[in-house]
Amino acid sequence: MFKMVEKDLIVIGGGPTGSTIASYMSMKGYKVTLFEKEKFPRPHVGESLLPFNYFLFEELGVLDKMETRFHRKPGVKFTNSDGSASTVWYFDHVIKNPSSLSFHVDRAAFDKLLLDRSKELGAIVYEETAVKKVEFKEDENKVIVSTLNKMGQKGEFTADFIIDASGQNTFLANHFKDKSNYEGLDRVAVNSHWNNPSYDKELEEGCIEIIHLGGEKMGWIWAIPISSKRLSVGVVMSADYFKSLRKKYAGESNILDKIYLSELTESPVISKILKNAEKDAPAMAHGDYSYYTNKKYGDQFAIIGDASAFLDPIFSSGIYIGMMSAKFLSESLDEAFQKGLPPSDLIKSVYDDLNGGYDLVEKLIRIFYDPNAISLPNIGLIRNEGYEKFHTAYKIYHFLLQGDFLKNHQKYSKAADILKDTKQLEKYTNFVKSKDSEAVIHP
Ligand SMILES: Cc1cc2nc3c(=O)[nH]c(=O)nc-3n(C[C@H](O)[C@H](O)[C@H](O)COP(=O)(O)OP(=O)(O)OC[C@H]3O[C@@H](n4cnc5c(N)ncnc54)[C@H](O)[C@@H]3O)c2cc1C
Numbered sequence: 511m512f513k514m515v516e517k518d519l520i521v522i523g524g525g526p527t528g529s530t531i532a533s534y535m536s537m538k539g540y541k542v543t544l545f546e547k548e549k550f551p552r553p554h555v556g557e558s559l560l561p562f563n564y565f566l567f568e569e570l571g572v573l574d575k576m577e578t579r580f581h582r583k584p585g586v587k588f589t590n591s592d593g594s595a596s597t598v599w600y601f602d603h604v605i606k607n608p609s610s611l612s613f614h615v616d617r618a619a620f621d622k623l624l625l626d627r628s629k630e631l632g633a634i635v636y637e638e639t640a641v642k643k644v645e646f647k648e649d650e651n652k653v654i655v656s657t658l659n660k661m662g663q664k665g666e667f668t669a670d671f672i673i674d675a676s677g678q679n680t681f682l683a684n685h686f687k688d689k690s691n692y693e694g695l696d697r698v699a700v701n702s703h704w705n706n707p708s709y710d711k712e713l714e715e716g717c718i719e720i721i722h723l724g725g726e727k728m729g730w731i732w733a734i735p736i737s738s739k740r741l742s743v744g745v746v747m748s749a750d751y752f753k754s755l756r757k758k759y760a761g762e763s764n765i766l767d768k769i770y771l772s773e774l775t776e777s778p779v780i781s782k783i784l785k786n787a788e789k790d791a792p793a794m795a796h797g798d799y800s801y802y803t804n805k806k807y808g809d810q811f812a813i814i815g816d817a818s819a820f821l822d823p824i825f826s827s828g829i830y831i832g833m834m835s836a837k838f839l840s841e842s843l844d845e846a847f848q849k850g851l852p853p854s855d856l857i858k859s860v861y862d863d864l865n866g867g868y869d870l871v872e873k874l875i876r877i878f879y880d881p882n883a884i885s886l887p888n889i890g891l892i893r894n895e896g897y898e899k900f901h902t903a904y905k906i907y908h909f910l911l912q913g914d915f916l917k918n919h920q921k922y923s924k925a926a927d928i929l930k931d932t933k934q935l936e937k938y939t940n941f942v943k944s945k946d947s948e949a950v951i952h953p
Contacts, residue, residue, distance in 0.1 A: 542632070690802055745774065891922050
């Protein structure tokens with residue numbers, strides 16, 4: 511039976527992860543106070559969402575607004591660097607409900623929509639108020655949080671539990687001095703927006719396009735149609751390659767724009783799309799590209815979203831992982847509070863799935879950059895050469911590309927291994943034809 515348990519929660523950060531946990535915990539009747547250091551709407555990178563997000567929007571009560579405000583995304587196209595090979599995954603190939611049509615969002619508007627919703631559901635939100643210090647009073651089972659707002663006013667708040675959703679600021683990971691990098695995955699992204707691009711068929715339909723860049727760049731380009739006339743374009747490259755470009759342009763003005771434009775010009779695929787387009791903002795760079803924290807939860811705290819880990823956004827996984835972690839965490843926290851159990855006992859299983867999900871996405875990212883692996887653009891070519899059964903293989907990657915990498919991470923991890931080495935093609939063919947693959951495809 512439901513009994514009302516009084517617990518005060520504090521959330522650091524009002525991005526998609528923070529506002530989602532604030533909404534879920536408010537819906538369950540808890541007192542939630544959220545601190546966000548910026549005034550919303552504020553710009554943010556990361557504009558393409560996964561189909562698995564769809565039902566979260568429904569539960570949060572924002573689906574109708576999502577449908578009227580944002581551009582729809584039916585699938586993903588992976589293209590190789592010269593455009594000679596590409597494979598498109600249309601989500602409705604395997605999803606037979608409305609969630610197959612996902613969204614691309616203007617982050618300023620999207621993040622504000624979610625934060626406003628958390629207020630409507632009862633969360634107390636302080637914008638332009640940064641959390642400066644957190645003290646864990648374990649003997650009293652309390653957390654003391656010190657804040658500073660834009661007017662220079664200091665505040666002190668007490669809570670039973672604190673959730674860090676501070677994004678790349680990684681507030682608690684810094685507090686615990688517990689932040690590590692994923693080896694070999696340091697990248698830099700440079701991006702901007704373009705008006706009046708010349709869309710190819712898939713961009714016209716609303717698909718995100720991921721263009722693989724080989725060689726020393728170790729990177730890729732994203733093209734996200736934010737609307738029928740506005741395209742978000744980002745170039746991701748290895749940190750070493752980026753440094754070499756900075757050196758090349760040292761002493762010149764607008765270095766970032768020069769790097770961005772020269773990289774776009776070198777790609778025949780994106781050059782064609784942008785040939786008549788106008789860039790509408792200076793290029794922005796995003797570093798600090800792949801890290802994780804080991805100490806993600808305890809009896810008085812949990813760290814979710816980018817505050818707990820960040821991985822290369824090739825698979826548009828960040829917002830979904832952040833929001834889904836918030837949902838899972840809200841369920842286990844509620845159960846712990848209701849039963850009077852130490853929260854960490856119940857949160858553990860949430861983090862087992864999350865860590866498994868992060869491991870799987872990391873594996874897929876490493877495969878993406880591995881020149882010996884079967885590449886995502888080439889999967890389609892293999893099928894055209896007569897391997898009809900490879901159509902089935904699409905399904906495996908369909909589920910992954912849609913967001914099914916948390917609860918089912920173990921099954922997909924096995925399928926991903928087979929892509930690692932082209933020498934394993936025969937094994938891959940047999941796997942796809944086998945009963946085993948059916949089990950993976952229909953979890
Ligand atoms: C180049 C790039 C491209 C990406 N593309 C995609 C994509 O296409 N799809 C996708 O799903 N993801 C993408 N991502 C990832 C995505 O942007 C993040 O995963 C997502 O924003 C995480 O949400 P969050 O709420 O955890 O963090 P954030 O959205 O960063 O929100 C954190 C909030 O905390 C606030 N904050 C920080 N410190 C404090 C403090 N001390 N006190 C109070 N407030 C604080 C910040 O102001 C911020 O508003 C991309 C990321 C990058 C870098």
